[in-house]
Amino acid sequence: MAARGKVTIEIEECKGCGLCVESCPPKCLDLAPEVSAYGVHPARYAVDGCTGCGICFYCCPEPGAITVYCIVTPSKPGGQHAPAM
Ligand code: SF4
Numbered sequence: 519m520a521a522r523g524k525v526t527i528e529i530e531e532c533k534g535c536g537l538c539v540e541s542c543p544p545k546c547l548d549l550a551p552e553v554s555a556y557g558v559h560p561a562r563y564a565v566d567g568c569t570g571c572g573i574c575f576y577c578c579p580e581p582g583a584i585t586v587y588c589i590v591t592p593s594k595p596g597g598q599h600a601p602a603m
Pocket residue numbers: 523524525541542543544545546547567568569570571572573574575586
């Protein structure tokens with residue numbers, strides 16, 4: 519299934535606590551092997567499959583470290599809504 523979301527992580531803001539890594543349901547995040555200028559392993563988007571749920575954003579203690587984007591697919595021209603069940 520195509521990813522429904524995407525995240526960007528500001529390495530300068532990340533303190534490498536790993537809370538986002540642990541909280542991501544589809545396990546899209548990990549800690550980079552490289553060390554940042556702060557001497558920590560910053561989080562990174564490692565595996566496709568982000569749903570855009572925002573859990574990592576709400577778990578992160580560092581304002582501005584994570585930005586979550588929801589991918590909106592354009593509706594088909596002339597398309598119809600699926601019938602309500
Ligand atoms: S928005 Fe949700 S699925 Fe995407 S990386 Fe964050 S926790 Fe994982």
